[in-house]
Amino acid sequence: MKQPSPRGDISALVLAVISGTAESQQEPLARLDRLVESAVAATADILHDDDLQLALFCQYELHYSGIDEAGDDWEWNPDLLRVRHRIEAALEARVRDEVVLGSLPEATSEAVCQELFRMTGEDSGPSMSRFVAKSATEEQLREFLVHKSIYQLKEADPHTWVIPRLAGRSKAAMVEIQADEYGNGLPARMHSALFARTMRSLGMDDTYGAYLDAAPAITLAVNNLMSLFGLNRRLRGAVVGHLAAYEMTSSQPNRLYSRGFKRHGYGEDATEYFDEHVEADAVHEQIAGRDMAGGLVESDPRLLQDVLFGAAAGLAVDTLMTVHIMEAWESGRSSLRPSESMAS
Amino acid sequence: MGVGTLVAASLGIDGLVSDESPSDGADPAPMRSLNSGEGAPASVVACPNGPLLIRGDFELVGPDGEELPRTRRTVALCRCGASVLKPYCDGSHKLIGFRSEP
Numbered sequence: 240m241k242q243p244s245p246r247g248d249i250s251a252l253v254l255a256v257i258s259g260t261a262e263s264q265q266e267p268l269a270r271l272d273r274l275v276e277s278a279v280a281a282t283a284d285i286l287h288d289d290d291l292q293l294a295l296f297c298q299y300e301l302h303y304s305g306i307d308e309a310g311d312d313w314e315w316n317p318d319l320l321r322v323r324h325r326i327e328a329a330l331e332a333r334v335r336d337e338v339v340l341g342s343l344p345e346a347t348s349e350a351v352c353q354e355l356f357r358m359t360g361e362d363s364g365p366s367m368s369r370f371v372a373k374s375a376t377e378e379q380l381r382e383f384l385v386h387k388s389i390y391q392l393k394e395a396d397p398h399t400w401v402i403p404r405l406a407g408r409s410k411a412a413m414v415e416i417q418a419d420e421y422g423n424g425l426p427a428r429m430h431s432a433l434f435a436r437t438m439r440s441l442g443m444d445d446t447y448g449a450y451l452d453a454a455p456a457i458t459l460a461v462n463n464l465m466s467l468f469g470l471n472r473r474l475r476g477a478v479v480g481h482l483a484a485y486e487m488t489s490s491q492p493n494r495l496y497s498r499g500f501k502r503h504g505y506g507e508d509a510t511e512y513f514d515e516h517v518e519a520d521a522v523h524e525q526i527a528g529r530d531m532a533g534g535l536v537e538s539d540p541r542l543l544q545d546v547l548f549g550a551a552a553g554l555a556v557d558t559l560m561t562v563h564i565m566e567a568w569e570s571g572r573s574s575l576r577p578s579e580s581m582a583s
Numbered sequence: 584m585g586v587g588t589l590v591a592a593s594l595g596i597d598g599l600v601s602d603e604s605p606s607d608g609a610d611p612a613p614m615r616s617l618n619s620g621e622g623a624p625a626s627v628v629a630c631p632n633g634p635l636l637i638r639g640d641f642e643l644v645g646p647d648g649e650e651l652p653r654t655r656r657t658v659a660l661c662r663c664g665a666s667v668l669k670p671y672c673d674g675s676h677k678l679i680g681f682r683s684e685p
Contacts, residue, residue, distance in 0.1 A: 349631065356632075360677060419655055428654075490674030494667075521672040522659045525628070525636045 240304045240448035243297070247290025249274050253297050253322075257309035261316055268318040275322050279329035285460075286333060286559060289576075291326055292459040296451075298323045299466040303393060304447060327467050334464060337559075338551045346540035348533025355480070355528045355550055359487035363558045365565040368492035371499035375568075380499060382574050384438055385450040386458050386564065390465070391434040391512075392447045395420035397465035398482040404475045407538060412530035413479070416486070416523045430519075433512040437500075440508035453575040457560045464556050468549055476545025477552065479535050483527040484550035488557075489520035632683050634659035634672035643670070 242258075245251035252271045256264045275294070282288045300306050301314040313319055344350035371383060390397075395417050402413055422428035435445035444450070468478035497513035507514075532550075536543045567574035625641035637643075638657045644650050651670065659672035663681035666673040 353631070356677070415657060423655065491678065494673065517673050518668055518671050519655065521634065521666075521668075521674045522636070522655065522657055524674070525630050525633060525659055526657070529628075529630070 240300055240451070241307050241446075242309075243293060243448070243451045245290075246293045249278055249290045250293040250297065253294045253319075254306075256319070257297070257301070257306060257313045260310065261312060261318075265318075268322070272318070272322050272325070275325045279325055282329075284333070285326075285329050286337075286556065287456045287460075289456040289459075291329075292456040292463060295323065295326045295330065295463045296459045298326075299463060299470070300448075302466070302470060303396060327463075327471075330460070330463060330467060334552045334556060335548070337555045338548060340544065340547055340551060343543055343547070346536050346543045348529050348537050351533040351536045351543065351546065352528035354547065355483050355487060355532060356524075358547070358550055359484055359554065363554055365561055367561045367565060368495035370565065370568070372495035372502070373499075375499050377503050379568055380503060381441060381443065382564070383496075384441065384443060385453050385575060386560065387434070388438060388443075388445075388450055389448075389454050389458055389462050392431050392445065394430045394434060397462070397469040398478055400469035401475050401478045404472050405479070405535065408534035409479065409531050409538060412526045412534060413482075416482070416526055416531065419519055419523065430512070430515070433515055437509050437512045440505060455563060455574070455576055457556075457563045461556050461560050464552060468552075474545065474549070476535065476539075476542035477549030479532050479542075480546035480549030480551075481553040483524075483532040483546075484553045486520050486523040486527040488554070490517050490524070493517050493520070629662075629683065630659075632681055633662075633676055635662055 242254055243250075245254055249271065252267060252274065256267050256271060259267075275291075278288075278291060279285065282291060285291055297306060298319065301309065301311075305311060305314075344354040367383070371380065375383065398413075399417055402410060402417070405413055420430050422430070422432065426432060438445040465478070465481060468474045468481050493513040493516035497510040497517070500509045500513070532546050536546055564574040623639040625637060625639040628636040628638075630636055636657065636659050642650060643653055643658065661669050661672045661675075662683070663676035663679060665675035665679045665681070667675070
């Protein structure tokens with residue numbers, strides 16, 4: 240991924256540090272650690288803190304595609320990991336504050352599945368999909384794709400980290416879902432590739448990270464939450480719950496998104512990504528709820544709360560992103576970062 | 584190896600018939616990859632308040648015996664009647680409050 244523009248002292252320092260060698264960066268790393276320690280204590284809301292979210296996003300990116308000019312050794316550099324832990328601990332604490340779990344169901348597959356369907360069926364605020372279907376302008380469709388592109392161009396990757404940490408029924412279910420996400424052996428059918436095709440059909444750049452500078456903090460937070468869950472084995476229940484919630488809130492919204500692009504005259508090149516998800520996720524949500532999440536809880540009932548937390552956390556942070564976007568659109572503003580023009 | 588053949592009428596679940604048929608080498612070629620699993624018998628999960636989830640080796644055909652378009656090994660078949668992708672499920676059962684349990 241190309242280097243994004245910094246959004247403050249901390250993200251600037253992270254980007255500068257990883258452009259150098261570990262030996263040359265001891266003093267800047269120490270400074271970074273002190274800066275982050277005070278910033279996580281002082282931030283008004285880490286979920287909307289551009290500097291901290293971008294800093295964390297860049298550190299996670301070292302585990303995915305890497306960052307141009309950054310040496311691969313930084314991925315496991317202990318001093319940089321210490322900094323990352325400070326930010327992700329603050330993020331996790333903030334999200335745990337945001338999420339309220341109801342009474343826990345029985346630790347059986349069917350009860351977990353039912354509870355996840357109940358949670359994902361609740362009205363969680365404004366509906367972006369209905370707005371996109373009926374009212375979004377062409378410019379708003381592009382903005383919508385910018386927000387989604389941060390995840391969808393690497394769709395499925397954050398959850399895939401958990402596969403070796405699962406076993407049996409839960410693992411088989413996760414792999415069954417992810418194999419579909421990755422195109423069942425056909426690169427052009429990968430969901431990330433279908434999404435790239437949608438972007439191209441609107442004349443947008445489908446390079447991973449091309450619009451990172453335009454994505455507000457909350458959009459980065461949506462992505463950072465998935466990486467936090469995916470990269471920490473202790474949160475394996477949460478990442479499984481998170482994926483289940485995503486699958487369970489996908490079919491109907493994607494049908495509406497597709498309608499929005501058709502309304503503006505776009506054809507199959509643009510809509511296939513959404514149409515594919517209507518059918519795929521009607522399958523995935525059943526496998527995810529019953530076999531993947533329910534199967535995990537049955538094999539280890541101690542993970543019940545984590546699974547539900549992961550689902551609730553994903554829904555809560557996604558709702559905050561939707562609120563951000565819809566508030567901007569309803570008041571006639573762009574939902575993207577102000578300095579960015581939407582070149583097409 | 585027995586491969587289950589599912590016949591789904593285009594109108595949906597009312598026309599769904601499950602039938603075991605011997606099929607040594609009888610699979611039509613185009614969907615061969617989807618019909619050539621590890622010999623796992625087809626299993627049908629009646630998902631509570633949801634679709635029928637079908638895994639394993641099976642063929643999905645229309646009333647004329649022709650294979651229906653299918654892009655995935657495991658499919659969910661509509662049983663609430665509201666899907667616009669019949670015979671496949673599109674999640675509509677949640678919107679109409681479909682109940683399979685009394």
